[in-house]
Amino acid sequence: MSLTRTLTLLVTSTVLLIALIAATWSYVESNHELEELFDAELAQSTRIVQGLVRHLADTQSLEQLPQTLRKTLTLSVAEDINPKADGDEILPDGAGHKYEKKLAFEVWTPDRVPLLSTLNADDAESLAPGYSWADSQGYRWRVFTLKDAATGFWIRTAQHEEIREELSQELALGNVLPLLVALPLLLLAASAAIQIGLRPLLRLERPIRNMAPERIHPLDDRQAPKEVAGLVQAVNSMLKRLNQALERERRFSADAAHELRTPLAALRLNLEKACDDNPQQFNTLIQSVDRMTHLVEQMLLLNRVDSGADFSPQYHNLSEILEQSIADVAPLALKKHIEPVLQDDVGEALMCCHNALVTTLMRSLLANAIQYSPQHTVVETRLAPSADGYHVTVCDQGPGIATADRERALSRFVRLDQRIGGGAGLGLAIARRIAELHGGQLTLNTRPDGQTGLCVSLWLPARTALCNNTAMVSGDSGR
Numbered sequence: 055m056s057l058t059r060t061l062t063l064l065v066t067s068t069v070l071l072i073a074l075i076a077a078t079w080s081y082v083e084s085n086h087e088l089e090e091l092f093d094a095e096l097a098q099s100t101r102i103v104q105g106l107v108r109h110l111a112d113t114q115s116l117e118q119l120p121q122t123l124r125k126t127l128t129l130s131v132a133e134d135i136n137p138k139a140d141g142d143e144i145l146p147d148g149a150g151h152k153y154e155k156k157l158a159f160e161v162w163t164p165d166r167v168p169l170l171s172t173l174n175a176d177d178a179e180s181l182a183p184g185y186s187w188a189d190s191q192g193y194r195w196r197v198f199t200l201k202d203a204a205t206g207f208w209i210r211t212a213q214h215e216e217i218r219e220e221l222s223q224e225l226a227l228g229n230v231l232p233l234l235v236a237l238p239l240l241l242l243a244a245s246a247a248i249q250i251g252l253r254p255l256l257r258l259e260r261p262i263r264n265m266a267p268e269r270i271h272p273l274d275d276r277q278a279p280k281e282v283a284g285l286v287q288a289v290n291s292m293l294k295r296l297n298q299a300l301e302r303e304r305r306f307s308a309d310a311a312h313e314l315r316t317p318l319a320a321l322r323l324n325l326e327k328a329c330d331d332n333p334q335q336f337n338t339l340i341q342s343v344d345r346m347t348h349l350v351e352q353m354l355l356l357n358r359v360d361s362g363a364d365f366s367p368q369y370h371n372l373s374e375i376l377e378q379s380i381a382d383v384a385p386l387a388l389k390k391h392i393e394p395v396l397q398d399d400v401g402e403a404l405m406c407c408h409n410a411l412v413t414t415l416m417r418s419l420l421a422n423a424i425q426y427s428p429q430h431t432v433v434e435t436r437l438a439p440s441a442d443g444y445h446v447t448v449c450d451q452g453p454g455i456a457t458a459d460r461e462r463a464l465s466r467f468v469r470l471d472q473r474i475g476g477g478a479g480l481g482l483a484i485a486r487r488i489a490e491l492h493g494g495q496l497t498l499n500t501r502p503d504g505q506t507g508l509c510v511s512l513w514l515p516a517r518t519a520l521c522n523n524t525a526m527v528s529g530d531s532g533r
Contacts, residue, residue: 058252061248066241069237069244073233081222081230084225084229085226088218088221093185093198096197100199101200103211104207108205108207119169120170127159156213158172159210160208160212161209163208166208173190193216195215196218197210197212261273267360273289275287311350311357318343318346318350322344355414355484360487366408368409370412371403371404372407372446373400375416380394380435382413382417390427394435395432399436400437407514411488412514414484419448420433420448421481426508431451433449433451434449442515442516442517443516445511445513447512448510448512449509452506454508464486466479489513493515494512496511
């Protein structure tokens with residue numbers, strides 16, 4: 055799992071958990087505060103009714119008192135008002151509010167004779183001062199009861215449980231709803247912040263991704279976050295050791311190959327002298343020395359290509375390079391009675407390249423095609439333009455290479471058929487490495503006309519960043 059996805063999941067889970075805890079806590083706390091507020095209002099209403107009853111008891115007879123209390127404390131509109139019905143909750147002409155049906159008042163004489171009873175609760179016979187719950191007509195009511203010390207009347211105010219729950223839910227929803235609306239925006243902001251925060255790591259990734267073995271350099275730790283500064287320093291230390299190891303290996307290969315050239319040349323000279331007296335015995339030895347010398351030359355070239363030494367490309371005409379390469383391998387073709395054919399569809403094919411390396415690449419492809427072609431055949435070379443470069447195909451009429459073996463044939467020191475040729479299996483590997491050094495691609499394919507043989511397809515870009523500020527040079531072999 056990526057670090058971005060891990061951080062996003064952790065932040066999202068944490069925010070959701072905290073939001074859930076905050077919503078639950080807000081609901082419980084607001085519900086508790088509302089209960090206290092409702093209880094206080096209930097007691098206050100009861101005491102107001104207590105004052106009213108005390109006043110009426112002093113001015114009216116006990117027979118008139120129930121009617122006065124009913125007119126004063128009960129809703130004067132129709133009894134069939136449904137407080138749950140939709141629509142305007144305020145009654146017309148300022149008559150009141152539908153929710154008044156959720157409030158009830160009861161008054162009893164000291165002998166517990168009911169003077170006003172809009173609740174008709176089941177516990178009217180067991181009155182006790184204070185808060186309690188009562189059941190009436192299938193609903194629960196919160197009640198507060200007191201006994202007036204002056205008159206001895208029992209007074210009770212009741213409130214429907216439903217109105218409490220409704221207001222509690224609305225208040226809790228009002229507290230949680232902004233959080234629910236802001237939560238998706240918060241998660242998007244957290245995700246964007248994580249991606250922005252990880253950008254320094256992406257900037258460190260690019261140079262490592264583009265780093266080639268011949269161009270190993272330390273990472274710039276000046277812009278690295280403090281948390282990964284130690285990791286960057288460790289990577290730089292490892293890159294330094296790796297570069298030193300590769301440099302030692304290149305130097306050893308170059309020194310070994312260079313030291314072998316002189317004794318091989320001396321050995322061949324002595325064998326040529328000895329061959330004058332006994333050619334049958336020493337011809338095979340001379341051929342072996344030639345193969346060894348060729349291998350040393352290829353190893354030196356491979357070491358030079360891998361190290362990227364003296365790689366300063368300029369603009370050259372690829373058509374001229376192809377013509378010169380065909381001329382260079384003409385003796386090999388003449389020896390096997392092979393006709394090299396060039397089909398140039400471009401004419402002047404300017405491209406940014408190292409002339410000597412591209413010439414070596416073309417000669418290697420042509421020599422390889424001639425080596426594996428039967429006598430009295432044709433090696434066809436075609437140069438064609440592409441959208442941003444050039445395609446070069448070299449096709450022979452040899453045995454070809456099976457599809458499964460083509461990638462292996464491009465590896466170093468791989469010879470699929472030991473019976474043909476005297477190379478060391480480095481020609482195609484060097485050609486592909488030179489193509490990669492120029493930003494090109496080299497692949498092995500079958501012939502497009504369906505005949506037996508192998509076609510080496512090479513694509514090279516016309517321009518690279520290395521030649522953007524370089525003046526165009528055409529016709530200079532530079533070898």
